[in-house]
Amino acid sequence: MKKILILLTLLAGFSALDAARFYGEPPDEHHPWAVHDMNRPQPPLVVPGDEYGDPPSDAIVLFEGKQSQENWKHLRPDDKRKNDWIFTDDYMQAVRGSGYIATKEEFGDCQLHVEWAAPEEVQGSGQGRGNSGVFLLNGMVEVQVLDNYRNPTYPDGSAGSVYGVMPPAANALRAPGEWQSYDIIFRRPIVRDGEVLDSGRLTVLVNGVVVQDSTPLEGGGGHKTRQDLDRVFPEKGSLRLQDHGNPVRFRNIWYRPLRPRPLDGGTDGRLSVEATMNKRTEIAASIRKDAQSMEGVDKALRLLESIVYLENKEARADANQLIQAYLEEFAVASADDAESYRGKMLELDRAFHYLKKYQFIDGDNKLLKKVDKICKEQGWKKR
Structure with missing residues (x-):
């Protein structure tokens, strides 16, 4: 029976190949490909990780243990930095006085995976408890990291918020000390000659729960202020993690570049x-x-x-x-x-x-x- 199913699958594949020529609607003024076009490049093969959160085969891994320290740099000068971030085989950790740490790698539109944990011993409240941040594109856009498990704070500063722009749709945090996962789909704003061509979007899943759904960035947000989309956002920038005075740990950090949008020279979608x-x-x-x-x-x-x-x-x-x-x-x-x-x-x-x-x-x-x-x-x- 299994052999018959395989044969039927192969025959169906051949039929699809035959039908693809002179088959779907032809190209038009905004779409260079025909519908069901076999001249279109096949999607690249990507092997998924063995378990949820494991990096797929095409991921660029930014932290997977102590040896990953070479992928990062402190942004605060040595003479002004009181401490360094801690790197172990299991995690990297913010230390009060260490300042921001950034990847040497620069990237733009991406799928980003980050896991973090606030201290199991609860200290502080509101924004003073397990506070850090995942900053994209040289710090221009922040996804808030905060231990607000049973810890109310202003909603647009909660874990999973686009800080200062949009609260998360749900509080999906686990208890303090447990590892939390962020899966982020990021499209940067595109502003050219003062014209906003694409406001950018951010989708965030916290522990597998969607908390941001293609949220427009509206300039990126900030502390106690709004920012207009009047800045030119670079095509690529570093990923930054914040020292906010709390010993927040991070692990299993990787990203995948997204295919280019038509505005960036991509040929899929409406051109x-x-x-x-x-x-x-x-x-x-x-x-x-x-x-x-x-x-x-x-x-x-x-x-x-x-x-x-x-x-x-x-x-x-x-x-x-x-x-x-x-x-x-x-x-x-x-x-x-x-x-x-x-x-x-x-x-x-x-x-x-x-x-x-x-x-x-x-x-x-x-x-x-x-x-x-x-x-x-x-x-x-x-x-």
């Missing part, structure tokens, strides 16, 4: 007209280049596929010539040999009807009519 046309031109050229390694109908189909992205008279003429030669070959084939033409002829039929449907050719196209007639006369498709 500008100019970016779409540039990408369609690139795709069409790549398909035509690929066609040069083919012969006969396969080459013709690939050339016809290229004009879906960008019209090219030479590619169209070459395809028509190859198809005409194929039809002439079929015309003199014996009845016994006719069946061997079935697969390619049906591919041509589907291609021509697709091109007709989306107005790349008109309904009076001679090759379309010839192929359609052959397929019907041979009983290869339903009338």
